[in-house]
Amino acid sequence: MSKSSQPAFQFATAEIEVERAVAELRYGRPVVITEGDRKLAAVALDCVAPSLYDQFAAATDGFHNLLLTAPRAGRLGIAGSRDVITPLAGLGFDDASRLAYALGAEKPSLWQPADALASQSAELARIALLLPAMVLADVSATSDRFAGCCEIAASRLKGADVARQRFDKVVRTRVPLKDYGDADFVVFRGGLAQKDQVAIIVGKPDTSKAVPIRIHSSCITGDLCGSLKCDCGDQLRNGLALLKQAGGGVLLYLDQEGRGTGIGAKMRAYGYQHLGLDTIDADAELGLSEDHRRYEAAVAMLRHLNISKVAVYTNNPTKIAGLKLGGIDVEARAAVTGRVTAENENYLRTKTLRAGHMMDLETLVAAE
Ligand SMILES: Nc1nc2c(ncn2[C@@H]2O[C@H](COP(=O)(O)OP(=O)(O)OP(=O)(O)O)[C@@H](O)[C@H]2O)c(=O)[nH]1
Numbered sequence: 596m597s598k599s600s601q602p603a604f605q606f607a608t609a610e611i612e613v614e615r616a617v618a619e620l621r622y623g624r625p626v627v628i629t630e631g632d633r634k635l636a637a638v639a640l641d642c643v644a645p646s647l648y649d650q651f652a653a654a655t656d657g658f659h660n661l662l663l664t665a666p667r668a669g670r671l672g673i674a675g676s677r678d679v680i681t682p683l684a685g686l687g688f689d690d691a692s693r694l695a696y697a698l699g700a701e702k703p704s705l706w707q708p709a710d711a712l713a714s715q716s717a718e719l720a721r722i723a724l725l726l727p728a729m730v731l732a733d734v735s736a737t738s739d740r741f742a743g744c745c746e747i748a749a750s751r752l753k754g755a756d757v758a759r760q761r762f763d764k765v766v767r768t769r770v771p772l773k774d775y776g777d778a779d780f781v782v783f784r785g786g787l788a789q790k791d792q793v794a795i796i797v798g799k800p801d802t803s804k805a806v807p808i809r810i811h812s813s814c815i816t817g818d819l820c821g822s823l824k825c826d827c828g829d830q831l832r833n834g835l836a837l838l839k840q841a842g843g844g845v846l847l848y849l850d851q852e853g854r855g856t857g858i859g860a861k862m863r864a865y866g867y868q869h870l871g872l873d874t875i876d877a878d879a880e881l882g883l884s885e886d887h888r889r890y891e892a893a894v895a896m897l898r899h900l901n902i903s904k905v906a907v908y909t910n911n912p913t914k915i916a917g918l919k920l921g922g923i924d925v926e927a928r929a930a931v932t933g934r935v936t937a938e939n940e941n942y943l944r945t946k947t948l949r950a951g952h953m954m955d956l957e958t959l960v961a962a963e
């Protein structure tokens with residue numbers, strides 16, 4: 596084959612286009628989402644620089660809108676449980692940010708239901724671990740003001756869904772653990788705009804039977820620093836201990852900080868919790884739903900490890916549903932708990948009362 600006939604690199608798959616768009620949003624640059632002849636310019640308020648926000652407003656001649664997702668619209672007192680858009684004409688960066696996620700912001704005087712394309716823009720922000728507060732504007736097909744921006748067809752978002760299930764094993768290496776003996780850390784790479792994920796194999800699980808597993812969502816504050824505001828650190832260590840006692844098992848440590856919203860959103864939500872909101876309402880103020888986690892990575896890791904039947908340690912019914920959706924046979928479920936503290940009791944109570952977690956909190960409190 597002559598040099599000139601070498602095939603050119605092709606980087607045009609749905610997941611590559613989504614990952615590029617997500618990276619642009621994370622760097623605070625606009626993307627243009629297309630559907631047929633329509634072009635919707637979008638930038639994430641969470642990380643756009645105020646000067647670029649002003650430039651965006653000018654480029655749209657002031658016809659830019661703010662997307663308020665259903666949870667945020669609800670918190671602002673807009674009835675109807677749906678995404679809405681509200682005009683931003685005349686509102687600077689700080690006013691727009693206040694409307695998008697500040698506590699006690701006033702309901703906008705003008706708003707209308709968001710169309711499907713506007714709502715889809717928020718999905719890009721979610722993948723980017725940014726607040727779903729999108730600044731949006733329809734752009735004329737002939738305008739060249741956004742010509743330098745990354746463009747993506749809305750259909751590529753759906754098209755990228757298969758990539759969420761694709762993970763490759765990178766490496767498996769032994770790590771001696773102080774309290775649980777030798778473990779194998781198996782690192783997986785893949786998914787859609789995801790960091791590496793880790794399966795921690797404790798002991799020698801028998802994969803011909805239901806394998807004891809724990810699915811653990813990352814929590815920098817609790818797992819690493821012993822935060823009293825949640826039970827994660829205890830659950831991580833108790834989960835490993837339970838797997839060891841069971842004769843071996845697998846802990847899937849998922850990159851899902853803040854229930855899949857990222858550390859930035861979680862810390863903003865903590866700020867609102869310090870002012871009295873519970874964990875779900877605090878997230879709703881930020882435009883976030885109750886839980887943003889997905890379990891394709893967990894399913895893919897289990898499949899790579901030849902595990903199709905599990906006994907899972909969790910109190911969270913959505914983890915079980917996620918495994919079942921991926922075709923994993925959940926034969927049993929057992930609780931894994933941590934210490935109840937003055938600082939985490941309300942958080943645990945909210946999880947049981949509002950998110951259906953299977954936890955006998957009163958017994959746990961009595962045992963303290
Ligand atoms: N958004 C948000 N995330 C939180 C808050 N507190 C803890 N988290 C996150 O919640 C998740 C808890 O993870 P897990 O302990 O694995 O999950 P769980 O849903 O409690 O379910 P089980 O522990 O399996 O019963 C982690 O991603 C934490 O970072 C909070 O107040 N707000």
Ligand SMILES: [Zn+2]
Pocket residue numbers: 814816817818825826827828
């Ligand atoms: Zn935690």
